[in-house]
Amino acid sequence: MNTAASRPPLALFRPPSIEQIKVGGFFGPRIDTIATVTAHTLLDRCIEAGMLDQVDPDRPNPGLRIPYQTGNDQVTTQMFWDSDFGKSIEAAAYALYRKPDPVLEARVDEIVDAYGRLQAEDGYLNSWYLRMEPEKRWTNLRDCHELYDAGHLIEGAVAYFHATGKRKFMLILARYADHIASVFGSGDGQRRGYCGHPEIELALVRLARATGERRYLDLARFFIDERGQSPHYFAGEMRARGETMADYHFATYEYNQSHVPVREQRTVVGHAVRAAYLYSGMADIATEYGDTTLRPALDALWTHLTERNLYVTGGFGPSADNEGLTFDYDLPNATAYQETCASVALVFWANRMLGMGAVGRYADIMEQALYNGALVGLSLDGTRFFYDNPLESRGQHHRWIWHRCPCCPPNIARLVASVGTYMYGVADDVIAVHLYCESEATLAVGAVPVTLTQATRYPVDGRIEIAVDPSTPAAFTLALRIPGWARSATLSINGADVSLQSLVTDGYARVNRTWAPGDRLALTLDMPVETIHASPKVGADQGRVSLMRGPLVYCLEEVDNGAALNSLVLPAGGAFVCEPVDGLDGAVAIAADGLRETPAAPRALYINQAPARVPARIKAVPYYAWDNRAGGEMLVWVRQEGTR
């Protein structure tokens, strides 16, 4: 298994492996918490839910624990349990990098062993079908998440192999992948199907990279290429089950992005997480095969999402009904679904777009989704999780201990625990720095090992010092991201200021020189508090601003501002100050002088008198950190009056 040997020639930028990056600074303590708390919590709750009972053939069958979903009596969330286990194992694997933990490792080994005992003779491995409905395997790819489950198990197995060197789980899953490759394909007697919930595509790319086996890439490409082709696979499958479209709860194949072949897709539709997982797989295939025919779709989808359907917090999918998209500019705040997994998936997609080149628009959105819509999903103590993420709360929205569809908890945990791998992209003669965070990276350009050490308090401030230490002098390009939010930036190399203007293209300062041990960079990003206005097409946000500083979106919480947050008004052009805030692990608050409205008659629901206004100090905290101190109201888009 040699990754380098099998690298296809057209792949541009690869993310580093987790063992290559030691993360401190902002994310360090979060990863420590995941290693010591969350990784165990996830396994605890999976097992309490009955997942190991379902997986382990030596245990009594748990039977149907979670009632079938309303409106679709064929699908229970138990069918997704393998995916939850897969993601939890992946998070545990990253935790084991952070901190050896024999207890945690033994717990994972127990689950791996159970999967080993469960696996069928022919390699098939889905716990729901093997134990509940063995005769029904591969009969409902549209709804039942069989290949999705396989994908997450594969990702968990690859991560666990990297983390521990133990090959057992990856071999189990490789055997399952080989079985899948025997069932699905364009050959005689094979099924031309694909999963209703994309995920296996990107997982197979990871498996190919880990094993060096191109056949897994080919299978991923098959799933991408087949999606949405005519005759429609799900239609045939549906007829075989004796069903019609009237029986299909979601009514349209837009829900799972199989309405047209992927290369014809131009607008982001349907279930948000499915969409971004699919586009991630498409980007991987475009990168690995140098397949330029996927690029027009990917570019159009990216533009459609980011210019019309993205929350300022880097999440998307406003509707709970389809956990996804509705219509352009439909971005309500109080009812924003904006599933944590959708922001996580957007980080994946953006990161994979960066595989085709260091371009700021992808990295900017990756960072925005990471620090806001994704990170908010995990409590600071690592024990509680948001599933849906409104941008305004009356006080009734809190993180869950668990969810009957627990996709988000292990998803945000595995993302944060592996955040180092999103910081860099490495091509043959380029190292791209996508994200800034106190860290030490051990990379290689060509055959030359390069250590990059970031010293920074980012995102508390915008000063980043980078030590570039190749093992020997080497010529390569260091591409430093200049975030779109930065009002200005300065760069010095070994103490000498350099002009960024000539260096920056596509959002990256590309410094091409012969780097020598001891080279030192200092990058300073101007990080003022920004008041962000939304397009007039987003009705709910008009007359309001969101506060951002660097990559962080801020929000008001009742604990800092009292109740009735919509009674507060910011003056246009007001001055903001940054100040410390207790209880949020070193986060910086933003404060400003504003006004508070008080009603003319407290009990009146409606009255023809304007409220009085009194001065009020308004204080905002990072959105990711809300609901960590006290329950109460929360508001991202704050009223602002006047013009500057």
Add this chain to the structure above:
Amino acid sequence: MNTAASRPPLALFRPPSIEQIKVGGFFGPRIDTIATVTAHTLLDRCIEAGMLDQVDPDRPNPGLRIPYQTGNDQVTTQMFWDSDFGKSIEAAAYALYRKPDPVLEARVDEIVDAYGRLQAEDGYLNSWYLRMEPEKRWTNLRDCHELYDAGHLIEGAVAYFHATGKRKFMLILARYADHIASVFGSGDGQRRGYCGHPEIELALVRLARATGERRYLDLARFFIDERGQSPHYFAGEMRARGETMADYHFATYEYNQSHVPVREQRTVVGHAVRAAYLYSGMADIATEYGDTTLRPALDALWTHLTERNLYVTGGFGPSADNEGLTFDYDLPNATAYQETCASVALVFWANRMLGMGAVGRYADIMEQALYNGALVGLSLDGTRFFYDNPLESRGQHHRWIWHRCPCCPPNIARLVASVGTYMYGVADDVIAVHLYCESEATLAVGAVPVTLTQATRYPVDGRIEIAVDPSTPAAFTLALRIPGWARSATLSINGADVSLQSLVTDGYARVNRTWAPGDRLALTLDMPVETIHASPKVGADQGRVSLMRGPLVYCLEEVDNGAALNSLVLPAGGAFVCEPVDGLDGAVAIAADGLRETPAAPRALYINQAPARVPARIKAVPYYAWDNRAGGEMLVWVRQEGTR
């Protein structure tokens, strides 16, 4: 059948019958349209839907035409068809008062004849059960609307009797009511049940008033008294069906207001229409029996609704999920469900609260619900109908030709066609004028006939001239409503100004004198444009005002203001002018100078630059009239900046 002879002593104010009021002015043309267009349209669409096929035993059974509702495989909207027919017949009856129409009358007679043939030997009469599931009658009162259907048929039959003098339909329904009285009651072998959807209670009161038969009142009281008692009737019924609460889609008896006995209820909960129909029945029973034990509940429910849960348009029930209430101050605009039927039902409830005395707070809300949340349900041409009523639309919300649950079309039609009966309340020595509209009323105080003639352009302006013409001089009180929205009011009697201050109590100017033929009153209500502010607890409305003039709530439409209505800003303290508007049947528009924001970068979804502002004329039209000219955006709560 003599209503007067059976009037219980404690009933205070009775509404007049429809034949007592000739309506012109604002409502006259609307009623004409219903008489000439809507009454036929309703029957057309009911019959096209298959309703007569279901009712007429001589026709082939239509079978299941409308799939069972998602989440409750026991209930199809076809089970409600009798109610739609009942309300459509009621609307047709009022239409026949307005304008004799032998074709319309013959169409109703055909339906009545079919019901006559359908009725079972024992008097039972529900078309779904008799033709589809005859063995299942009375097995699911919670969900299947059997008594609700009976109620609407009774109301239709009473109206048709009054309109035509034909007794057949009322006798059919009286026989059915007698059958119901034999099945339900506290006697041995009787069922202590009541309907999951209240309605029959108020219908039985109407039947009692029309027939003079107190036993129908008693049956109504039985249903009111039994509701929510322990052991819970729906629980026993559920067990008999072999179901558990887990099978109940709505999960709580709050949904149908049977969670506690009615006298213990203090907060408005559950399905909005059910709630207001129930409270209407409670108010009727309180009035008819002088039952003061119902009053604390009615008062608390009224306060809870009007101080915490009412839209400014006089509708309620924000949520589509339960078609009803959620939590206090949850009044979102774009997603407001605010079913037309809920506003209609609130008119019913308010009107019945006025049965216990002329009190302005009830009449004010009755008027607000009538002119706004209810009236908006019917297009100006009488052919199209709103079911749900958002207070903000991106342009995708339009009136329906029909709805698979067509409860609203005949409901708003029967209300408007009978609006004259809501204008007055008559007690032994008091005539209360609740609503102002060009009209002629033939009433009686004691034995003395009194003609009241209103000459007014109301609500175009606030000048009302009333001719009081008793057949002979008579001493009684004329109680003239002084609306809560009136900034000031003046009254003259026979040309002499009188001081209102000493006359007004509880929102009515009570003029007690000996009235003689030729007496003339002139009431002038100051009707400026008001900017209405919502409680700070209604987050979505902060920084915004709704425009009202008299009873009318106004809104902005794209056709008058261009797109992106949330880009428009009203200055505080700005001047409004009233002006004519084309295409809205004489409605008055409101215009003001304001500002329009234009974005710094048109394609940017988010940007750190405030929009520019340019002067813009802002024009508003009555909410009831929106979506009658061109499709497009609509907005009730308009941004306003600054303080006065």
